[in-house]
Amino acid sequence: MPSSNDCDALPAEALPVGIKVLIAGGFGVGKTTFVNTLSEIEPLSTEEMLTAVSAATDRLDGVENKATTTVALDFGRITLSPSHVLYLFGTPGQERFWFMWDELSEGALGAVVLADTRRLEHSFAAVDFFERRGIPFVVAVNEFDGAHRYHAEEVRTALDLRQEVPVALCDARVQRTGIRVLLELIQHLITTRSSHGSDTAPPLLRT
Amino acid sequence: MPPVLPEGPLTDEAVGRLVRPYTVSDGRTRATSHFTLVTVVRATGVQTQGTFGLEHAQVLALCESPVSVAEVAARMQVPAAVVKVLLSDLAEGGAVVAGQARPPSADHYALPDRDLLEAVRDALLKRL
Numbered sequence: 001m002p003s004s005n006d007c008d009a010l011p012a013e014a015l016p017v018g019i020k021v022l023i024a025g026g027f028g029v030g031k032t033t034f035v036n037t038l039s040e041i042e043p044l045s046t047e048e049m050l051t052a053v054s055a056a057t058d059r060l061d062g063v064e065n066k067a068t069t070t071v072a073l074d075f076g077r078i079t080l081s082p083s084h085v086l087y088l089f090g091t092p093g094q095e096r097f098w099f100m101w102d103e104l105s106e107g108a109l110g111a112v113v114l115a116d117t118r119r120l121e122h123s124f125a126a127v128d129f130f131e132r133r134g135i136p137f138v139v140a141v142n143e144f145d146g147a148h149r150y151h152a153e154e155v156r157t158a159l160d161l162r163q164e165v166p167v168a169l170c171d172a173r174v175q176r177t178g179i180r181v182l183l184e185l186i187q188h189l190i191t192t193r194s195s196h197g198s199d200t201a202p203p204l205l206r207t
Numbered sequence: 208m209p210p211v212l213p214e215g216p217l218t219d220e221a222v223g224r225l226v227r228p229y230t231v232s233d234g235r236t237r238a239t240s241h242f243t244l245v246t247v248v249r250a251t252g253v254q255t256q257g258t259f260g261l262e263h264a265q266v267l268a269l270c271e272s273p274v275s276v277a278e279v280a281a282r283m284q285v286p287a288a289v290v291k292v293l294l295s296d297l298a299e300g301g302a303v304v305a306g307q308a309r310p311p312s313a314d315h316y317a318l319p320d321r322d323l324l325e326a327v328r329d330a331l332l333k334r335l
Contacts, residue, residue, distance in 0.1 A: 015306025018245030018275050019327065044281035048244070049288050070286060073244075075277055080330035084323075087245045087275060107243050107308065109319055109327075134316045179334050186328045193318050 016085045020107060021182065024091040024130070025114035026122020030142040030172035031090040032074060034114060038088060038178045039076025046073050048103070071100055086182075091126070101129055110185050111137040114172070117150050120158050127159055136189055138166045140181040164192070242291040244277040247306040248298075255300035266293045267302060 023031045036043050049068050071092060078086040089108075091101055105111070111130050115123040123139070130137040141155055150158075152167035161167065166184045170177040242248075250270045262283070269279045276294065280287040297303040 015247045015249055015273050015304065017306060017323070018243070018247045018308045019323075020243075020245045020308075044278060046244070046277045046281040047284075047286040049286055073277075075244075075281075077275070077278070078334075080327060084326055084330060085245075085247060085275070086327070087277065089244075107245070136316075136318075176335060179331055183328060183331050183335075186324055186331065189318065190321065190324050190328065193321055193324070196318070 016079075016081075016083050019084060019086050019109050021086060021088050021185065022091055022105060022108050022111040023088050023114065024101075024111050024123075024126035024137075026116070026119065026126070029114045029116045029119075029122060030144075031114055033172040034112075034140075034142070034170075034178055035074060035076040035088045035090050037173055037175050038078055038182075040079060041077050043074050043076045046075065047071070048073055048100075069100070073104070102133075105130075105133060105135055108135065110189055111135055112181055112185060113137050113139045115139055115141050115155065115159070116144060116147070117141060117155065118144070118147050120155070123159065127161065131162075136185070136192055138168060138181060138185045138188055140168045140170045140184075142172045143169055164188075242276050242294055242305065243308045244275065244280075244287055246276050246308040247273050248276065248279070248294055248303050249273045249306075250297075251302060251304055253301045255297070255302045259296065262289075263293055263297060266290065266297060270303060273306070 023034055025031055032043075047070050049070050074090045076088045078088070080086055089104060091104060111126075113123055113126045113130065127137075127139070129135075139155065139159060139161060141150070141152070143149065152169065155161075156163075156165070156167050166188050168181050168184045170181050172178065248270045249272065250267045262285075265283055266279055269282055276287060276290055279294070280290040283290065294303055294305070298305060
């Protein structure tokens with residue numbers, strides 16, 4: 001019997017599936033707190049190189065002016081089960097980093113857009129981004145102390161959200177409310193699947 | 208024998224456009240396997256025969272138990288793109304195995320499997 005060094009080598013199927021969820025929203029809206037509260041590890045930061053397409057480029061020549069930028073991404077981890085690990089990636093708040101969202105959102109399950117009712121306009125860019133890309137998202141209103149409490153429907157109107165986009169209320173410092181927000185997102189994805197009848201083979205729509 | 212260089216920018220489906228060679232990855236900028244930030248990897252314990260550097264050893268040490276590409280990169284404090292190249296070398300030699308991750312689809316969002324969604328939902332419900 002041949003002895004081998006790989007007797008304990010696990011097949012790749014035995015490794016957990018990594019799942020990416022984006023936590024977006026404007027600067028200072030509580031993204032870091034949200035990730036920190038939910039993460040089972042001290043949140044980490046990784047550098048990713050991203051392609052920036054200059055917004056001011058004259059596109060008539062058909063050549064995009066591309067440059068690369070290195071940005072730090074903060075993320076946290078939730079081990080859901082031996083077969084699924086959720087990673088929460090905070091998107092950079094400043095809109096000058098809008099270009100990186102394309103690459104960051106690749107392969108993401110969906111997104112949470114955090115909103116602060118005192119400055120809802122800070123979340124417009126994130127809502128706009130995910131709507132345009134067709135990436136499912138939920139809006140989570142981070143209820144800051146001292147901020148006026150609004151109903152979810154008022155926030156929906158103010159952000160001009162489609163009826164199917166869930167709006168949840170949360171406190172980014174409280175783990176249980178963060179979990180509820182993630183559940184809203186997953187339920188939204190399940191509902192979207194059902195209503196699209198996409199439980200058969202998903203069509204590959206390419207435009 | 209002179210190295211054969213591909214024409215045009217080096218690209219890789221998993222990594223996107225790769226900008227410049229890295230000294231840490233010995234000038235190689237091509238990851239031959241598909242790694243995303245959330246791909247989970249694990250060292251197999253298989254002894255490989257290549258001439259691997261210190262950084263390869265560091266990666267191996269960090270993935271003795273299952274860990275994501277993003278975590279390896281964060282702990283090594285190098286860009287994730289570099290870690291992907293190193294992991295790719297190690298995977299080729301069988302020293303590392305990689306789990307599944309949702310494949311990147313840059314131009315179109317595809318809804319995830321129902322089974323996956325239900326598994327995630329049930330696991331989250333247990334945490335309430």
